[in-house]
Amino acid sequence: MMTQRKMKAQPPLSDAYLQGMPAKRRKTGQGSAGLLSLTDAVNQAVRTTGVRPITSAEGLQDDLETNDTKEAYSEQVKADIKKRVREDPDFDSQQFPNAHRAFSSDFQ
Known part of the structure:
Protein backbone atom coordinates (compact mmCIF):
# COMPACT_ATOMS: atom_id res chain seq x y z
CA MET A 1 0.00 0.00 0.00
CA MET A 2 2.84 2.39 0.74
CA THR A 3 4.34 1.79 -2.70
CA GLN A 4 1.04 2.53 -4.39
CA ARG A 5 0.59 5.73 -2.42
CA LYS A 6 4.01 6.96 -3.55
CA MET A 7 3.29 6.31 -7.24
CA LYS A 8 2.77 9.31 -9.44
CA ALA A 9 -0.60 9.77 -11.09
CA GLN A 10 -0.82 8.66 -14.70
CA PRO A 11 -0.48 11.63 -17.06
CA PRO A 12 -3.44 12.32 -19.33
CA LEU A 13 -3.63 10.32 -22.54
CA SER A 14 -2.40 12.03 -25.71
CA ASP A 15 -4.86 13.42 -28.24
CA ALA A 16 -3.55 11.01 -30.88
CA TYR A 17 -4.20 8.02 -28.61
CA LEU A 18 -7.68 9.26 -27.73
CA GLN A 19 -8.60 9.80 -31.38
CA GLY A 20 -7.98 6.09 -32.00
CA MET A 21 -10.51 5.09 -29.36
CA PRO A 22 -14.22 4.62 -30.04
CA ALA A 23 -16.23 7.75 -29.24
CA LYS A 24 -18.11 6.16 -26.36
CA ARG A 25 -14.90 4.96 -24.72
CA ARG A 26 -13.29 8.39 -25.20
CA LYS A 27 -16.19 9.99 -23.36
CA THR A 28 -16.27 7.54 -20.48
CA GLY A 29 -12.53 7.03 -20.18
CA GLN A 30 -11.54 10.65 -19.76
CA GLY A 31 -14.29 11.89 -17.50
CA SER A 32 -14.59 15.64 -17.71
CA ALA A 33 -11.16 16.16 -19.29
CA GLY A 34 -12.05 15.00 -22.80
CA LEU A 35 -11.02 16.40 -26.15
CA LEU A 36 -11.69 20.03 -26.84
CA SER A 37 -12.85 21.56 -30.06
CA LEU A 38 -10.85 24.43 -31.49
CA THR A 39 -13.41 26.88 -30.12
CA ASP A 40 -13.37 25.33 -26.65
CA ALA A 41 -9.57 25.22 -26.58
CA VAL A 42 -9.26 28.91 -27.53
CA ASN A 43 -11.92 29.92 -25.01
CA GLN A 44 -10.15 27.96 -22.29
CA ALA A 45 -6.82 29.56 -23.22
CA VAL A 46 -8.41 33.01 -23.10
CA ARG A 47 -9.83 32.32 -19.63
CA THR A 48 -6.59 30.78 -18.36
CA THR A 49 -4.31 33.56 -19.56
CA GLY A 50 -6.69 36.34 -18.62
CA VAL A 51 -6.32 38.16 -21.93
CA ARG A 52 -9.27 40.00 -23.35
CA PRO A 53 -10.16 39.64 -27.02
CA ILE A 54 -10.31 42.82 -29.09
CA THR A 55 -13.91 41.97 -29.89
CA SER A 56 -16.53 40.61 -27.53
CA ALA A 57 -16.48 36.99 -26.39
CA GLU A 58 -19.35 36.33 -28.79
CA GLY A 59 -17.37 37.93 -31.62
CA LEU A 60 -14.42 35.68 -30.85
CA GLN A 61 -16.77 32.70 -30.88
CA ASP A 62 -18.19 33.76 -34.25
CA ASP A 63 -14.69 34.25 -35.70
CA LEU A 64 -13.68 30.75 -34.61
CA GLU A 65 -16.75 29.23 -36.23
CA THR A 66 -16.01 30.64 -39.69
Missing part, protein backbone atom coordinates in the same frame (compact mmCIF):
# COMPACT_ATOMS: atom_id res chain seq x y z
CA ASN A 67 -14.99 28.28 -42.45
CA ASP A 68 -11.80 30.28 -43.07
CA THR A 69 -10.59 29.66 -39.53
CA LYS A 70 -11.50 25.99 -39.67
CA GLU A 71 -9.74 25.61 -43.03
CA ALA A 72 -6.62 27.38 -41.78
CA TYR A 73 -6.56 25.17 -38.70
CA SER A 74 -7.02 22.05 -40.83
CA GLU A 75 -4.23 23.08 -43.21
CA GLN A 76 -1.89 23.79 -40.31
CA VAL A 77 -2.58 20.37 -38.81
CA LYS A 78 -1.92 18.71 -42.18
CA ALA A 79 1.33 20.65 -42.59
CA ASP A 80 2.44 19.64 -39.09
CA ILE A 81 1.69 15.99 -39.82
CA LYS A 82 3.54 16.12 -43.14
CA LYS A 83 6.56 17.64 -41.43
CA ARG A 84 6.47 15.04 -38.67
CA VAL A 85 6.16 12.16 -41.15
CA ARG A 86 9.01 13.54 -43.25
CA GLU A 87 11.40 14.23 -40.38
CA ASP A 88 10.60 11.53 -37.82
CA PRO A 89 13.26 8.81 -37.99
CA ASP A 90 10.88 6.36 -36.33
CA PHE A 91 8.26 6.65 -39.10
CA ASP A 92 7.96 3.40 -41.04
CA SER A 93 5.78 3.51 -44.17
CA GLN A 94 5.36 -0.27 -43.92
CA GLN A 95 3.87 0.05 -40.46
CA PHE A 96 1.72 3.08 -41.33
CA PRO A 97 0.64 2.61 -44.96
CA ASN A 98 -2.36 4.95 -44.68
CA ALA A 99 -0.21 7.83 -43.49
CA HIS A 100 2.25 7.09 -46.29
CA ARG A 101 -0.55 7.17 -48.88
CA ALA A 102 -2.09 10.31 -47.44
CA PHE A 103 1.21 12.18 -47.59
CA SER A 104 2.85 10.35 -50.51
CA SER A 105 3.30 13.55 -52.55
CA ASP A 106 5.86 14.67 -49.95
CA PHE A 107 7.88 11.47 -50.28
CA GLN A 108 8.61 11.72 -54.01
